[in-house]
Amino acid sequence: MGSQRMLSxxxxxxxxxxxxxxxxxxxxxxxxxxxxxxxxxxxxxxxGAGYFLFSWRKAVVVDITEHCH
Known part of the structure; x- marks a missing residue:
């Protein structure tokens, strides 16, 4: 994993x-x-118009713990 920096x-x-x-x-x-x-x-x-136009495509959440044993 890459390190995250506060001032990136x-x-x-x-x-x-x-x-x-x-x-x-x-x-x-x-x-x-x-x-x-x-x-x-x-x-x-x-x-309402902004929500209709810009949020029709929802973000997909991926569960990364699903394949961990």
């Missing part, structure tokens, strides 16, 4: 993407909390 490029990119996701989530929460009906509907429909 992949970990830094994942961290930046996580910060971006949390920031966008908080901004959408603030938009929703304006209680403007049209904005609330737009956020809900956008979340």
């Amino acid at each position: 490029a992949a970990h830094v990119i994942q961290t930046l993407l996580h910060v971006l996701q949390v920031s966008v989530s908080y901004l959408l929460m603030l938009v929703f909390m304006t209680y403007n009906g049209f904005l609330c509907i737009a956020v809900a429909l956008g979340a």
Whole structure:
């Protein structure tokens, strides 16, 4: 197995993407909390459309302990 490092490029990119996701989530929460009906509907429909378009292919989880004796 390869060793994992905290400062690897992949970990830094994942961290930046996580910060971006949390920031966008908080901004959408603030938009929703304006209680403007049209904005609330737009956020809900956008979340639904994003889920429909981007999560139709589920990740496959492989149990690596299945073949261990």
